[in-house]
Amino acid sequence: MTPANLAATVLSAARAVFETRGLDTSLLPGTTTMERPRNPEHGDYASTLALQLGKKTGVAPRELAAALAEELGRQPGIKSVEIAGPGFLNIRLDAAAAGVLARDIVLAGADYGQSATLRDERINLEFVSANPTGPVHIGGVRWAAVGDALSRLLRTAGATVGTEYYFNDAGSQIDRFAKSLYASAKGEPAPEDGYGGAYIAEIAAAVLAEAPDVLNEPEDAAIETFRRVGVDLMFAEIKQSLTEFGVHFDTYFNEKDLHNRGELQEALDRLREQGHIFEADGATWLRTTEFGDDKDRVLRKSDGDWTYFAADCAYYLDKRKRGFDRIVIMLGADHHGYIGRMKAMSACFGDDPAKNLEILIGQLVNLVRDGEPVRMSKRAGTVVTLEDFVDALGVDATRYALARYSSDSPINLDIAVWTKAGNDNPVYYVQYVAARTANVARNAADVGLTRGEPAGFHPELLSHEKENDLLKALGEYPAVVARAAELREPHHVARYLEEVAGAYHRFYDKCRVLPLGDEPITDLQRARLWLNDATRTVIANGLALLGVSAPERM
């Protein structure tokens, strides 16, 4: 019996109680969640349904709980139901009903955890989107890890997802980049507002290698060559770093294309039709204050140039035209000032900003060595890059560390902690379970212990306290995935995996799987092997969501 099954059973019991008592069944919720109490005296699972319904129906919660308990007690697989406190239902399962889960998980394999929670949603997920004027830096790294994990999470919850990197290849940042390359190639210092990292010299040299005569061209043409070739090189390098980090985007979207296809004008026309455009001081404005922004925003400047915000509008419209109904954009904390204008812009298009546009804000990340933030970079001189991160921690630890915390909280990642081989390093703690379960399975095969046919599995033998705890933890996986997807918070998966890891280590410590010496193989050992393999399935599936490997041995 999975928690989802149990929840359904509790709901149908509630329906039966309502019908018997002539209560309005429309007050029943569509779903209910089962809690896993910390205190073992509170049973295997607890439900607060009677408390919630007591409020709605006006019937005393304890009275409802008593009726529910009686109804539930008759259901197969349920050992006992107790009423506690103001109306909690504390439910205990038969060992057999709980144990079957081990087999269900193994048979489901990589599909365990998949759901239809977000089935009807078409989600566009944009993250990183670093300008191709330098390597991906520390903020982008956080989003690379979290955004990629989120995309996997959303797909597992049944959504149709398109991941997207907005390649900002128009605009003045690129001009500065091109001029910086040109200056570097001529051996001159970087311009006042240019880029000065060591990577500039590398890219400039690479441009020279591809276009040896570039410095003989007139300055404008030369800068144009540096822009074109330099941006291509920089972008190839960014893509390469991301690929090595295990992050792939379905779409790399060029800002230039928006301009070339006239989509900025199209967006402006659309907004004008909606009646939110006005002209003032020679510029063209969007009246975003109508929808809560703190000031109106210019789309086209008095000199005729488009603003960056105009491109944002066109890009949003483009995504919507491609059939995405939820536009999710992940930004650094320094961009949170955009939320107001973006939400307002969505409303100006006639959309519902609460539903069609989600902007997720990620707080800062510091890489810490010996208690001091790491500021040095071999390449850029000032910022920490994706490559610096991977050099310091490795891909698995970097991805896990960044996906482990709520994006709302600023984090300090201590290099010493995340490279240590021990249980104070969360990624090792979890990965070690993957290795341990694989090792147990290998050793079992060596002595002739196999799971055997599913029909020969004896779930009732998994009655040890630690087996029960582990089963309960494994049963929560689908709900954790669904909730993490809905909340857009992959860190719940990591925290959950740490719980499963703890439960497995305690099981391993107390419940031996393999026979000792020449002992004959028993059904209990076979049942435990099912549980061992079910644990490996959950750990592997969960780590895969985070883009972290589940090693066979360590």
Place this chain on the structure above:
RNA sequence: GCGCUCGUAGCUCAGCGGAUAGAGCAACGGACUUCUAAUCCGUCGGUCGCAGGUUCGAAUCCUGCCGGGCGCGCCA
């Protein structure tokens, strides 16, 4: 000044309006002739920033205050 956001154990952080607020680390004390001790067990540790409010019930929701971070261009 206005806006957003955060404030939970010595540290790093979890915590869905529910039961006695948790984990890891640190500190201290235990467990390896047995499937990998990269593990497990125990002890210590809290005015959930402060003050009100809503609620049967608040770390969680609302208001105010205090403190930290960030943002407030016809920049990108």
